[in-house]
Amino acid sequence: MTSLQLTGGWIEVVAGVMFSGKSEELMRRVRRAIIARKRVQVFKSHLDNRYAGLFAISSHDGRTVEAIPVDSSAQIAARIDPTAHVIAVDEAQFLDEGICDLATTLASRGRRVILAGTDTDFRGEPFGPMPRLLAIAELVDKLHAICVLCGAPACRNQRLIEGEPAPWDSPVIMVGAKESYEARCRACHIVRRRDETQGKLF
Ligand code: ADP
Ligand code: ZN
Secondary structure, eight states: OOOOOOOOOOEEEEEOTTTTSHHHHHHHHHHHHHHTTEEEEEEETTTOOOTTTTTTTEOOSSSSEEEEEEEHHHHHEEEEEEOOSSEEEGGGGGGHHHHHHHHHHHHTTTTTTEEEEBBBBSSSSBBBBBHHHHOOOOOEEEEEEEEEETEEEEEEEEEEEEEEEEEETTOSSSSSSSSEEEEETTOOOOOEETTTEEEEEE
């Protein structure tokens, strides 16, 4: 984190691969905002249910802040508590581009907006609204995981389908598929590309 002193509203982005600790960092910031007696709302995308029910932080007055599941930026806009000082959004990569305008509007109204998301998809390409969010944010932190193959800092999401690296042309978001992910470094990251002339994957 920078030592920049921010006043009024602003946008923070916590980016990085899966398993890099984005949710942990988001919870840390939310917990500290609660200690500072700020009113905090947390939203998270529906698509990721790894932490369903786990994201619950108790505030000093005994209330609990729980993540509100959403599918779109419009759902966040509809559920914003006008008295909230801090708006935190986890898994922002699954949201539509409208999250960029919403974050801008909230920041210009004096809110601290914290967004955590995976900045690259399984191919290593920019993911959903993350590139714009990274551009418009005052503060950006890019976290790394540990490459499960070589132990180097990991910056890529390795998608595996039945244990094999996924082909390039598989969809960016696979819902309910038998897929798994590993954190890997650039050198160990594999995307099988379709050879158009041969029809083979390599
Ligand atoms: P994210 O939100 O970025 O997916 P989380 O905050 O949910 O990350 O999880 C981070 C935790 O994942 C780490 O503290 C660590 O315990 C665990 N973890 C599992 N695999 C890895 C890995 N390959 N590299 C680093 N941490 C890992
Ligand atoms: Zn590696």
